[in-house]
Amino acid sequence: MKLYYSPNLNPRVAVAVARHLGSPVDYRRASPRHPDHIAAFRAINPNALVPVLEEDDGRRLWETDAIACRLSALAGSDFWRRGDDEPEMILWVSWAAHHLNAAAGTLYFERLIRPSFSDQAAPVAVIAEAMANVRTHAVTLDAALSGRTWLLGDALSYADFRVGTALPFADGAGLPLQGLENLARWRGQLEAIDAWRAPFDGLD
Ligand SMILES: N[C@@H](CCC(=O)N[C@@H](CS)C(=O)NCC(=O)O)C(=O)O
Numbered sequence: 001m002k003l004y005y006s007p008n009l010n011p012r013v014a015v016a017v018a019r020h021l022g023s024p025v026d027y028r029r030a031s032p033r034h035p036d037h038i039a040a041f042r043a044i045n046p047n048a049l050v051p052v053l054e055e056d057d058g059r060r061l062w063e064t065d066a067i068a069c070r071l072s073a074l075a076g077s078d079f080w081r082r083g084d085d086e087p088e089m090i091l092w093v094s095w096a097a098h099h100l101n102a103a104a105g106t107l108y109f110e111r112l113i114r115p116s117f118s119d120q121a122a123p124v125a126v127i128a129e130a131m132a133n134v135r136t137h138a139v140t141l142d143a144a145l146s147g148r149t150w151l152l153g154d155a156l157s158y159a160d161f162r163v164g165t166a167l168p169f170a171d172g173a174g175l176p177l178q179g180l181e182n183l184a185r186w187r188g189q190l191e192a193i194d195a196w197r198a199p200f201d202g203l204d
Contacts, residue, residue: 003067004030004044004052005203009101009108010064012199013165014051017068017158019195021075025053029204065093068158080158092151092159100141103133104166107173135176138183145182149189156193164190 003018003025005011018025032041032048045052045062053067054060061067072080081089107130110122141163144151151159167187170177177183190196 001056002026002028002054004028004032004050004054006030006032006050007200008050008113009105009165009169010049011051012168013161014053014064014067015203016161016196016199017064017071017079019199020161020193021071021077021079023071023075025071027203065097065158065162068161072158079156081152085152085157088152089157089159093162096163096165100134100137100163101165103130103137104173104175106130107134107175108166108169111174112169112172131174131176138175138177138180142180142183145186150186160186160190161196164196
C-alpha cells in the first residue's frame with residue numbers, strides 16, 4: 001500500500017494519521033504539480049494533488065479525510081469514530097474544511113507558498129478577510145475546547161488532527177491565535193504526539 005505525499009498542509013495530515021496508526025504504508029514523496037510530473041500524476045489522482053492512498057489491489061483514494069477513514073478501518077482503530085460519536089466527529093471535519101482550514105489555508109498559501117513561485121505581494125484585501133475569518137473560527141474552537149481535553153472529549157480522534165491541520169504552519173502563516181488559552185493548551189497536546197509533531201521523520 002502506497003501513500004503519495006508532499007510536505008504540505010493536507011498530505012502532512014495524511015502522513016501523520018498513517019504514522020499515528022502505524023499503518024503499513026510505503027511513503028512515496030511526490031510533486032504532482034511539477035510541470036514534468038503533472039500529466040503522469042493525473043493518472044493517479046485526476047486532481048493532480050496529494051495525498052493519495054493506493055492499495056495493493058490498485059484501488060486509489062484521494063482526499064485526506066477518505067484516507068484517514070480507510071487507514072483507521074484497516075487498523076481496527078476508533079481514531080475515525082464510529083457509532084454515536086461519528087456525527088460529532090464529522091461536524092468538526094466538515095467545519096474545518098469549510099471554515100477554519102479554508103481561511104487558514106488562504107494565509108498558508110499567500111504567505112508560505114506564493115513567495116516560492118511569485119514575487120508579487122499577497123493581495124491585501126484577501127489577507128485581511130482571511131485574518132478576520134481565522135480569528136472568528138479560532139475563537140469558536142477555543143470556546144469548544146473549554147472543559148474538554150480533546151474535541152470529542154477524553155480521547156484523541158481524527159477530528160483533532162483535521163481541525164489542527166494548519167497549526168504546524170501557524171507561525172509562518174501568521175495565524176491570529178493570540179490569547180486563546182484552550183486552543184494553545186490543545187495545540188501543545190497535539191505537539192506532544194510524535195506522529196503529529198514530526199510526521200516526516202525518516203522519510204525523504
Ligand atoms: N481536498 C484535498 C486537498 C489536497 C491538496 O490541496 N493538496 C495540495 C497540498 S495541501 C497539493 O497536492 N499540492 C501540491 C504539492 O503539495 O506538491 C485533501 O483534503 O486531501
